[in-house]
Amino acid sequence: MKIGCPKEIKPQEFRVGMTPNAAQEAIARGHEVIIETGAGQGSGFDNTDYIAAGATIVDTAAEVFATADMIVKVKEPQAAERKMLREGQLLFTYLHLAPDPDQTHDLLASGCTAIAYETVTDSSGGLPLLAPMSEVAGRLAPQVGSWTLQKANGGRGVLMGGVPGVGPAKVVVIGGGVVGTHAAQIAAGMGADVTVLDRSLPRLRYLDDVFGNRFKNQYSTAGATAELIQTADMVIGAVLIPGAAAPKLVTREQLSTIKPGAVLVDVAIDQGGCFETSKATTHAEPIYEVDGIMHYCVANMPGAVARTSTIALGNATMPFMLALADKGWKQACQDDPHLLAGLNVHAGQLTYYAVGKALGIDVVSPNVVIKS
Numbered sequence: 001m002k003i004g005c006p007k008e009i010k011p012q013e014f015r016v017g018m019t020p021n022a023a024q025e026a027i028a029r030g031h032e033v034i035i036e037t038g039a040g041q042g043s044g045f046d047n048t049d050y051i052a053a054g055a056t057i058v059d060t061a062a063e064v065f066a067t068a069d070m071i072v073k074v075k076e077p078q079a080a081e082r083k084m085l086r087e088g089q090l091l092f093t094y095l096h097l098a099p100d101p102d103q104t105h106d107l108l109a110s111g112c113t114a115i116a117y118e119t120v121t122d123s124s125g126g127l128p129l130l131a132p133m134s135e136v137a138g139r140l141a142p143q144v145g146s147w148t149l150q151k152a153n154g155g156r157g158v159l160m161g162g163v164p165g166v167g168p169a170k171v172v173v174i175g176g177g178v179v180g181t182h183a184a185q186i187a188a189g190m191g192a193d194v195t196v197l198d199r200s201l202p203r204l205r206y207l208d209d210v211f212g213n214r215f216k217n218q219y220s221t222a223g224a225t226a227e228l229i230q231t232a233d234m235v236i237g238a239v240l241i242p243g244a245a246a247p248k249l250v251t252r253e254q255l256s257t258i259k260p261g262a263v264l265v266d267v268a269i270d271q272g273g274c275f276e277t278s279k280a281t282t283h284a285e286p287i288y289e290v291d292g293i294m295h296y297c298v299a300n301m302p303g304a305v306a307r308t309s310t311i312a313l314g315n316a317t318m319p320f321m322l323a324l325a326d327k328g329w330k331q332a333c334q335d336d337p338h339l340l341a342g343l344n345v346h347a348g349q350l351t352y353y354a355v356g357k358a359l360g361i362d363v364v365s366p367n368v369v370i371k372s
């Protein structure tokens, strides 16, 4: 199969869909890999790294799209890229179609087959191609939060680990899923006094079993949250209710009960945010202040550490990418129901129910499509 990887064109996107190592694995199995010049630069991979892996470098995205049987990317195709997709071509990338009718209609009109990273599943009910980015955002949250806590950045001027004779920062993590667990691990590793709140007792049991007393955990109620935020130096928002906007767990009124200069890091901002005063920010201007409380609300946190994110995403996508290349999408999806769960669009038909429901478009079962 000819596998193509264009340079990402969405603003502030420095990741790339294919690492040189992934390219090398595909080439070793007899596939051809075509990379747009400079595609890996934002993640620290030069053209020479891809050439050493055996890939071909081309000058334009148009050449990638014209040649490849399968396009591997990171972000959803932008309008200019969608015009280059063609009937029968396979697209493997993040799509997030439900809130994006323009993209959905363009993909349907193109006749391509599109498999979305975010809906591929695993045997434990997780989303294996979303998890690596949650791991990155979770581990980054205490890092950016501790920077914001510094006095010159508007924070309280508190050091995460304290020093002998001075106590550590108090960190509250709301939501103990993938983001929250990784955030708690790093914050505790920095020496902070960490408490994780979650609504799921099985999750709290898991955290207790695995992490013991490295950090505390508590059942999440409005009362527990109100009490804990009063003494916190940093609050990390990491909740998710699948398919719904994030619940607002800290109100504007409550900001007056928090210590001046404390930091709210709202990782859940991509689902609307879990603090009432959160609004999405960018890496260029990541923080702002409301009522004396600092907020960090970057919606694409993994972009700040593009190299780590690219490699982490590549590790997760590679087995699926290789299966698609080796077997073709239909056989690969027949053999793996978790990959089939990623099928969103095929030959002008929508194949993912939640997207059809959100956009009012008829859906054909993916099981019917793979047998056709």
Ligand SMILES: NC(=O)c1ccc[n+]([C@@H]2O[C@H](COP(=O)([O-])OP(=O)(O)OC[C@H]3O[C@@H](n4cnc5c(N)ncnc54)[C@H](O)[C@@H]3O)[C@@H](O)[C@H]2O)c1
Binding pocket: 131, 133, 134, 135, 137, 174, 175, 176, 177, 178, 179, 180, 197, 198, 199, 200, 203, 220, 238, 239, 240, 241, 246, 247, 249, 266, 267, 268, 269, 270, 271, 298, 299, 300, 301, 302
């Ligand atoms: N900003 C970014 O760059 C970025 C990157 C990755 C993920 N995210 C977002 O981070 C959020 C968390 O993702 P995740 O992968 O950890 O999800 P997850 O499903 O693994 O974990 C969410 C947790 O929130 C808990 N929860 C739900 N309601 C709660 C409540 N009221 N109080 C306490 N806990 C509650 C759930 O029980 C679950 O354990 C999502 O909104 C995700 O989209 C943002």
